[in-house]
Amino acid sequence: MGRERTARSGLETELAKHKGIEIHGGNIRIVFMWRRIRCRESLGLPVTKANIKHAALLRSAIIHDIKTGRFEYGRHFPESKHAHNYSNSVDERLSVLLTRYKPLKAVDITPMTEEKYGYALDICADLLGQERLVGILMPADIQRLRTQLIATRAPSTANHYLATFAGFLSWCESNKFCQEGLASACVRFAMTDREPDPLTKEEFNLLISKGCLHIQDVAAVTLAVYTGLRPGELCALAVEDIDLVKGQIHVTRAITASGTFKIPKTGKPRTVLLMPPAIDACKELLKLVAGTQKRDIQVYMNRHESRYEAVTPLISPITQARKTVINHWFIPTSWNTKWGAIQKRAGIRPRRPYQTRHTYACWCLTARGNIAFIAKQMGHKDFTMLVEVYAKWMDDESNDELTRIWSNLK
Numbered sequence: 304m305g306r307e308r309t310a311r312s313g314l315e316t317e318l319a320k321h322k323g324i325e326i327h328g329g330n331i332r333i334v335f336m337w338r339r340i341r342c343r344e345s346l347g348l349p350v351t352k353a354n355i356k357h358a359a360l361l362r363s364a365i366i367h368d369i370k371t372g373r374f375e376y377g378r379h380f381p382e383s384k385h386a387h388n389y390s391n392s393v394d395e396r397l398s399v400l401l402t403r404y405k406p407l408k409a410v411d412i413t414p415m416t417e418e419k420y421g422y423a424l425d426i427c428a429d430l431l432g433q434e435r436l437v438g439i440l441m442p443a444d445i446q447r448l449r450t451q452l453i454a455t456r457a458p459s460t461a462n463h464y465l466a467t468f469a470g471f472l473s474w475c476e477s478n479k480f481c482q483e484g485l486a487s488a489c490v491r492f493a494m495t496d497r498e499p500d501p502l503t504k505e506e507f508n509l510l511i512s513k514g515c516l517h518i519q520d521v522a523a524v525t526l527a528v529y530t531g532l533r534p535g536e537l538c539a540l541a542v543e544d545i546d547l548v549k550g551q552i553h554v555t556r557a558i559t560a561s562g563t564f565k566i567p568k569t570g571k572p573r574t575v576l577l578m579p580p581a582i583d584a585c586k587e588l589l590k591l592v593a594g595t596q597k598r599d600i601q602v603y604m605n606r607h608e609s610r611y612e613a614v615t616p617l618i619s620p621i622t623q624a625r626k627t628v629i630n631h632w633f634i635p636t637s638w639n640t641k642w643g644a645i646q647k648r649a650g651i652r653p654r655r656p657y658q659t660r661h662t663y664a665c666w667c668l669t670a671r672g673n674i675a676f677i678a679k680q681m682g683h684k685d686f687t688m689l690v691e692v693y694a695k696w697m698d699d700e701s702n703d704e705l706t707r708i709w710s711n712l713k
Contacts, residue, residue, distance in 0.1 A: 314350055314351075314352065314355070317352045317355045317356070318355060320359075321355060321356075321358070321359035321362075323335055323362050324355055324358050324359055324362065326350055327343075327345060328345070329349070329350070330345050330346065330347055330348055330349065330350070331345070331346050331348045331349075331350055331354055331355060331358045332344065332345045332346065333346065333358050333361065333362045333365070335362060335365055335366060335369070336369075337369055337374065337376075344379075344380050344383055346358055346361070361379075365379055395436070395437055395438070395480055396433070396434050396435065396436055396437070397428050397431060397432065397433055397434070397435045397436075397437055398428065398433040398434060400437055400471075400475060400480060401424055401425075401428055401471065404424075404471055404474055404475075405417075405420075405421055405424065407474075408420065408470070408471075408474075409606055410606060410607070411605065411606070412605065412606055413565055413603045413604075413605055413606055414563075414603065414606060415559050415561060415563055415565065415603070417606065420467050423463060423464045423467040423468065424467055424468060424471060426452075426464055427448060427452075427464055427465075427467075427468040430448055430451045430452070431444060431448055437475055437480050437481045438480060438481055438482075440481055440482075440485055441482075441485075442484055442485060442488040445472075445485055445488035445489055446488060448465075448468075449461070449465065449489070449490065449492075452464055452465065453492060458492040458493075458494045459494065461492055462491040462492055462494070465489040465490070465491055465492075466489070466491065468489055469486045469487075469489035470486075472485045472486040472489065473486040498695070499658070499661035499664070499665055499692060499693060500654055500658050500661065501658060501661050501662040501664075501665040501666065502528065502651075502654070502658065502659070502662045506649070506651045506652075507524075507528060507662070509649040509650065509651055510524055510645055510646065510649045510651065511524065511525065512649075513648055513649045513650065514644075514645035514646060514647075514648045514649030514651075515645055516648070517622075517623050518587055518591065519587075519588065519591055519618065519622050519623060520641070520645060521584075521587070522583075522584040522585075522587040522588045522591075523537070523584070523588070523618050524642075524645065524659070525580050525581065525583075525584040526581055526584040526585065526588070527656075527659040527660075528659050528662050528663060528666075529577070529578050529580045529581040529584070529663065530552065530575050530577065530581050530663060530680075531575075531659075531660045531662075531663030531664060531667075531680060531681045532552075532554065532575070532660065533557065533567075533568065533657070533660060533682075534635045534638055534639070534656045534657060534659075534660075535557035535558050535559065535635050536554050536556075536557045536567060537618065537638070538557075538558050538618060538632060538633040538634060538635060538638050539556045539557050539558040539564060539632065540552070540554075540616075540617040540618060541612075541614035541615055541616060541617055542589060542592060542595075542614070542615035542616075542617055543614050543615065544614075544617070545585050545589065545617065547582065547585060547586065547589075550576060550577045550582055551574050551575060551576050551577055552574070552575045552577060552581075552585070553572060553573075553574055554567055554572060554573050554574070554575060554682070555567070555572040555602075556602045556612075558632055558633075558634055558635070559634070559635070560634055560635050560636050561634075562630070562632070562634050563601075563603065564600050564601065564602040564603065565602065565603045565604075566602065566603070566604050567682060568682070569682050569683075569684065571682075573679070573680075573682045575680055576680065588617050588618060589617075591622050592615060592616065592617060592619060592622065595615050595616070595619070595621075596615070597613045597614060597615050598613070598614065598615070598616060598631050598632075599611065599612070599613050600612050600613075600614060616631050616632050618633055619631055619632065619633070620632075620633055620637070635656070638656060639655075639656050642656045660681070661693075663681070664677060664681060664689065664692075664693050665693060667680075668689075668693055674686045674689050674690065677689060
């Protein structure tokens, strides 16, 4: 009896020396934290001093693997009921997985978009901690990230970062690097809808008569208002895109803030039919660049596909330049600066350059234009967006609409 008591006391003393070792069901069990979960695994070994020491060494090895990100549950506990759930799961640090993910994502996007995505991913990773183990990230961590992003950024910017990071987390989830539900925690911030703020006819006339100091500016502003081109599309226009015989423009490219060319936003070229003011504007612009040398440009379709073109800039800074070294093309930021100066001289309320596109849509709709035709002119996939964004202008004539329909039916 005394001998058994002594042996039991010796085992208890040995157990007290080692953290995370306990007795369960007559066998030794080790306890450790992994991914913020308390894990308990029986080793199936009887309780002896030698086995307790063996269990302590095993637990130390597991803790080391967890800290270094090399822990594999199924390798240490192949017979465990948890092994199946975690058999393909390996802890990796955020920086390591981002390095692996970026080239895979880049396959489907252009280099310009890749740079933008990479910046967004790095910002999110810095806020979370580049060396964080992805496997232990919780929805609460993503919620904290949202709070940090919105603290110093506009909702639109924060939403771009969240959308980009959600794509990365979805990839992590599908490859069992993290728990499910993290991507869905990247909830976007609600944004106040920015209603179109179109120019009035009086404001447009002031822009032309007082704001523009050069015939090129008059023609460019007129073309923007009467075609609804996006600023990047307007700046990327070439002489070769204009067909005065058919009265149309072929929109096949856009230019980015970095000065690189890409295909239009929808990914498809489109043809815009021209109203008389737009045709006159094109004629003036063609006169200004008559005899100008063609420029070789590269237009990106995606990361691995691009086309080379030799085209003549239609709206070029060189036309008005006083400097000897100047860009051959306006980019959206330089056009924004010029547009701001034109508005200031005209004395009208300042607007973003994109409002010329809204002006085109609103003017066409208040003139009772066919919404399917207007949507096609603007490059929309269908007229759903047109109805959602410009409903106010479509309803302006609703009181007279029934009378018009009845008149046509008769």
